[in-house]
Amino acid sequence: MQRYLTRWLDIPDLRRIEVYEAHGGYGALRKALFEMTPEQIINEVKNSNLRGRGGAAFPTGVKWSFIPKDSKKPVYVCCNADESEPGTFANRYELENDPHAIIEGILIACRAVGSHTCFVYMRGEFFTQKQIFETALGEARARGYVGADVMGSGFGVEITVHRGAGAYICGEETGLLESLEGKRAYPRNRPPFPAIQGAFGCPTVVNNIETLSNVPHIIARGAEWYKTMGPASSPGNKLFCLSGHINKPGLYELPMGFALKDLIYEVGGGILDGRKLKAVIPGGSSFPVFTAEEAVKVNMDFDSVRAAGSLMGTAGVMVMHDGTCMVEVLRTVAHFYHHESCGQCTPCREGTGWIEKLLIELEAGRGRTEDLQTLLSVATNMEGNTICVLADSLSMPVKSFIPKFRAEFEEHVRLGCCPFKEDGATPHATGGGDGVAQTPAAAPNRLSAQSTDTDAEADN
Amino acid sequence: MPKLTIDDRQVEVPDGINLIEAARLCGVEIPHYCYHPALAVVGNCRMCLVEVEKAPKLQIACNTRATDGMVVRTRSERTQAAQRAVLEFLLVNHPIDCPVCDQAGECKLQDYYMDFDRQPSRFERGRKNHKGKALDIGGGLMLDQERCVLCARCTRFFDDVTHTSELAIFERGDHNVIDIYPGRKVDNSYALNTVDICPVGALTEKDFRFRMRVWYLHRTPSVCGGCERGCAIDIHHHRGRIYRFKPRHNPEVNGYWMCDAGRRSFPALQSESRLTAPLKPAGERMAPIGWDAALAEAAAKIAELSHAHGPSAIGAVAGAHSTNEEAFALKRLMAAIGSGRIAALAWSPADAPRDDNLLIRANRNPNARGLAAIGIGADGIGPLGEAAAAGEIKMLIAMRADLVRALGEPEFVRRFGPLDYLLVLDTDANETGQMANLVLPIAAYPELDGSFTNFKGQVQRLCKAFDPPGEARSAIEILDALAARLAGAAPRPGEAPLAAGAVFAEMATAEPAFAGLTLDGLGEHGAPSRTPTA
Numbered sequence A: 001m002q003r004y005l006t007r008w009l010d011i012p013d014l015r016r017i018e019v020y021e022a023h024g025g026y027g028a029l030r031k032a033l034f035e036m037t038p039e040q041i042i043n044e045v046k047n048s049n050l051r052g053r054g055g056a057a058f059p060t061g062v063k064w065s066f067i068p069k070d071s072k073k074p075v076y077v078c079c080n081a082d083e084s085e086p087g088t089f090a091n092r093y094e095l096e097n098d099p100h101a102i103i104e105g106i107l108i109a110c111r112a113v114g115s116h117t118c119f120v121y122m123r124g125e126f127f128t129q130k131q132i133f134e135t136a137l138g139e140a141r142a143r144g145y146v147g148a149d150v151m152g153s154g155f156g157v158e159i160t161v162h163r164g165a166g167a168y169i170c171g172e173e174t175g176l177l178e179s180l181e182g183k184r185a186y187p188r189n190r191p192p193f194p195a196i197q198g199a200f201g202c203p204t205v206v207n208n209i210e211t212l213s214n215v216p217h218i219i220a221r222g223a224e225w226y227k228t229m230g231p232a233s234s235p236g237n238k239l240f241c242l243s244g245h246i247n248k249p250g251l252y253e254l255p256m257g258f259a260l261k262d263l264i265y266e267v268g269g270g271i272l273d274g275r276k277l278k279a280v281i282p283g284g285s286s287f288p289v290f291t292a293e294e295a296v297k298v299n300m301d302f303d304s305v306r307a308a309g310s311l312m313g314t315a316g317v318m319v320m321h322d323g324t325c326m327v328e329v330l331r332t333v334a335h336f337y338h339h340e341s342c343g344q345c346t347p348c349r350e351g352t353g354w355i356e357k358l359l360i361e362l363e364a365g366r367g368r369t370e371d372l373q374t375l376l377s378v379a380t381n382m383e384g385n386t387i388c389v390l391a392d393s394l395s396m397p398v399k400s401f402i403p404k405f406r407a408e409f410e411e412h413v414r415l416g417c418c419p420f421k422e423d424g425a426t427p428h429a430t431g432g433g434d435g436v437a438q439t440p441a442a443a444p445n446r447l448s449a450q451s452t453d454t455d456a457e458a459d460n
Numbered sequence B: 001m002p003k004l005t006i007d008d009r010q011v012e013v014p015d016g017i018n019l020i021e022a023a024r025l026c027g028v029e030i031p032h033y034c035y036h037p038a039l040a041v042v043g044n045c046r047m048c049l050v051e052v053e054k055a056p057k058l059q060i061a062c063n064t065r066a067t068d069g070m071v072v073r074t075r076s077e078r079t080q081a082a083q084r085a086v087l088e089f090l091l092v093n094h095p096i097d098c099p100v101c102d103q104a105g106e107c108k109l110q111d112y113y114m115d116f117d118r119q120p121s122r123f124e125r126g127r128k129n130h131k132g133k134a135l136d137i138g139g140g141l142m143l144d145q146e147r148c149v150l151c152a153r154c155t156r157f158f159d160d161v162t163h164t165s166e167l168a169i170f171e172r173g174d175h176n177v178i179d180i181y182p183g184r185k186v187d188n189s190y191a192l193n194t195v196d197i198c199p200v201g202a203l204t205e206k207d208f209r210f211r212m213r214v215w216y217l218h219r220t221p222s223v224c225g226g227c228e229r230g231c232a233i234d235i236h237h238h239r240g241r242i243y244r245f246k247p248r249h250n251p252e253v254n255g256y257w258m259c260d261a262g263r264r265s266f267p268a269l270q271s272e273s274r275l276t277a278p279l280k281p282a283g284e285r286m287a288p289i290g291w292d293a294a295l296a297e298a299a300a301k302i303a304e305l306s307h308a309h310g311p312s313a314i315g316a317v318a319g320a321h322s323t324n325e326e327a328f329a330l331k332r333l334m335a336a337i338g339s340g341r342i343a344a345l346a347w348s349p350a351d352a353p354r355d356d357n358l359l360i361r362a363n364r365n366p367n368a369r370g371l372a373a374i375g376i377g378a379d380g381i382g383p384l385g386e387a388a389a390a391g392e393i394k395m396l397i398a399m400r401a402d403l404v405r406a407l408g409e410p411e412f413v414r415r416f417g418p419l420d421y422l423l424v425l426d427t428d429a430n431e432t433g434q435m436a437n438l439v440l441p442i443a444a445y446p447e448l449d450g451s452f453t454n455f456k457g458q459v460q461r462l463c464k465a466f467d468p469p470g471e472a473r474s475a476i477e478i479l480d481a482l483a484a485r486l487a488g489a490a491p492r493p494g495e496a497p498l499a500a501g502a503v504f505a506e507m508a509t510a511e512p513a514f515a516g517l518t519l520d521g522l523g524e525h526g527a528p529s530r531t532p533t534a
């Protein structure tokens, strides 16, 4: 397997421009500027079947082709660097280790759609990442890759970094645009779509960092090369964010279509403490959960995961072992969406809070059997009826957790407490393997943990 | 013009309108909170979800344009389920304090619950979120954040209509609240319109709160007399008292809005100073006399003085608060007397606001244009005043014209001191009345039928909400009675007083500006008068 997204593992100091250049960096940009027309760039990306890595998997070339060719208004490119999906940490590593690939991807995208301005909307917590990225931007500017006359081509591009202030909804593309314009990040009704009326009322492309960092490689080596990796309908390599009860959590570059089973047991080194796999959320917290039986059959590409009843989203793969309380996990997920709902649409604003409140009761053993029905129907009422899909992002977990782990939810009602926790109510960590508990020993909830710093928490 | 089907009804609708408006045109109500025809579409309440054939998801009617061939279902099972769901969601954190809420009776949460839901809530346990109640946010507004459905109508009004942006949404998710910014209160001339557009009891009017349950209120369409804009209003009244003015939609005049000063102008129409009987000086004071004696005296004075000094010794001033019919009736009376000395008084207090770019006009007279159209007032009261000062005028009839206030006492005395007789027709006791030989109490505009012509020439109808106080009568009735007496006709007891419609009809024949119009034909929005602005 060839690595191209995580070349930094093989090339020290890749973030420095001399190193990046020495390894072919900005060659794709040169090609895009001097050897290709914008149409050719768009066609190459279309042919590559590159699909957006930000969660919605929309074909990137097609998205670019929606930008009006004869726009009288300026066209903008926005790089979505707001990465905040739970269990997702690929963009962060890319910013830290390969910022020039992002810049090069941005420049090629700008050339393709005729944009002279790119806004990089960066998650507010990405403080170091922003410094690294801006250092790289300074280098690129000094070398004439960014500025009024990119590589002497006469084509100008400015790149501006805009820092967010800590809200998940700013990653939703129209919420992002509102926030960029200095307003509250309330997602917009569509139509109009950003390609027609995006930032400041002008045609705009919004792409995720990982999407953009695929672009230089596609331009440099061609769509045919790209399609040699992964399935034809969703090709390329993908950055998988592996977290949870796994021996080797972390970021892995693998071809699309990689078996989830191998991701967990080979790449990830198997389940923590030698326990049994219970469940996997394959794409960040917003999507349906897989049971262990389902998980081991799935291949990780957009269409296969969809065919198996979930979505690959951001490829934030969260692994849970058999000591995990699924009521607690769902309550945690609900807490997140309740906390992050912008509150604009009635069903999402009220539904997310209602669901969390019901789950708090259930987890604490104060729930009733009817509550499960209520949860499902509230989730259904939220689904598909709102401005953005954040409402669906809670609805989908609710509608998969309850039917797939119904017995566990019912047990909480029957026992009047949580069977996974000693005191039956509040979550706490006893550490695994002390071998005393008849009920499965409580395990720390690592769902929100990112990358490799989770082990330290395990024995709190 | 797209043709579409809404609930099995075929309709043809104007281009570019949304499904809420299209449905309205064929008598179908699509419930909605955030949509308001005068504000930008935000599509946040999700109350207007409807089924549109071929669209996989339900669509929000407010953001869906009616297009040719569309098939829309507003009462299908799916639509109804979505409506019930949204209402249930809205009630999750709603305090349901209807018994103490001023909005009860005109609340869209109550109305839609009855029309589209009627299900018990399943949200029984868990605490509701608590937010601020009875917050005085300035501008005469009281805010209850718990009752708010976060439709953002108020914020859009202050952002896009007044451009003052005093309100914003703070926090996130179900903690969202409407609020003012720290240290800054609502402060603009149109703030109370947000009370009208707030679909629930979140924004209420401080002055109206707890004064009257709204289901006791009757509504009578009228026109604000606060300035020459003449905003269309509904008078909300109960047992002869006005409780509030509400703007009435008129695209030709005021859109959906009115100014706060106009809205607050009604207490002045029912104050302690209202006249309830004809008054005549008796020593130091004014004493009531009967109508018969009063009219007999006034008619006798007109006859006597015009006989002695010629008809031109009789002058008249119509205040520009007079209705078209009153002004015309006065002009007709003067013509019968044979005097052309009739002038208009269009006076605005020194502290009147300036014209702004929404509604407010510096000219505080609701019918200055109407008087001009009838041929009264091109020169103001200047020439008439000078003639009076020169002793050429012996008797003055002042209708709705507080000359002392307008001119100041010294100037009034200089000009009108030489009068032998001052006849005042007015609603309220005032300084001019103090100087009068006879004061006749007349109806204020909520108490009469008639019309005003606004500064752009739109003739709008006033409807009588209730009878004038005490023995006060409509001015046209009085002027007609005087004309009859001068003509030697016997008083006509028992006969119905002259109707404004009849005066209007005569005016339409006599005055080109009103040609072809009828009072009843003015309709909700009024009609343009026929002459261009003077």
Ligand SMILES: Cc1cc2nc3c(=O)[nH]c(=O)nc-3n(C[C@H](O)[C@H](O)[C@H](O)COP(=O)(O)O)c2cc1C
Pocket: A051, A052, A053, A054, A055, A056, A057, A058, A060, A080, A081, A082, A083, A084, A085, A168, A169, A170, A171, A172, A173, A174, A206, A207, A208, A209, A211, A212, A388, A389, A390
């Ligand atoms: C609630 C919500 C949050 C999102 N957050 C992010 C994010 O942090 N980063 C991102 O790239 N896309 C995010 N997305 C997806 C974006 O809306 C958009 O689809 C994406 O940026 C498009 O880029 P792509 O086509 O390159 O994937 C989010 C979507 C939703 C509904």
Ligand code: SF4
Pocket: A169, A186, A187, A340, A341, A342, A343, A344, A345, A346, A348, A349, A386, A387, A388, A389, A390, A391
């Ligand atoms: S679905 Fe939720 S997060 Fe998205 S716009 Fe509506 S309220 Fe905001």
Ligand code: SF4
Pocket: B147, B148, B149, B150, B151, B152, B153, B154, B155, B178, B197, B198, B199, B200, B202, B203
């Ligand atoms: S206060 Fe009223 S108008 Fe304003 S958002 Fe709340 S419900 Fe809507």
Ligand code: SF4
Pocket: B224, B225, B226, B227, B228, B229, B230, B231, B254, B258, B259, B260, B261, B262, B263, B359, B360, B361
């Ligand atoms: S703008 Fe003039 S007419 Fe309109 S409400 Fe105000 S005072 Fe009355």
Ligand code: FES
Pocket: B031, B032, B033, B034, B035, B042, B043, B044, B045, B046, B047, B048, B049, B060, B061, B062, B063
């Ligand atoms: S009226 Fe359409 S969403 Fe509120």
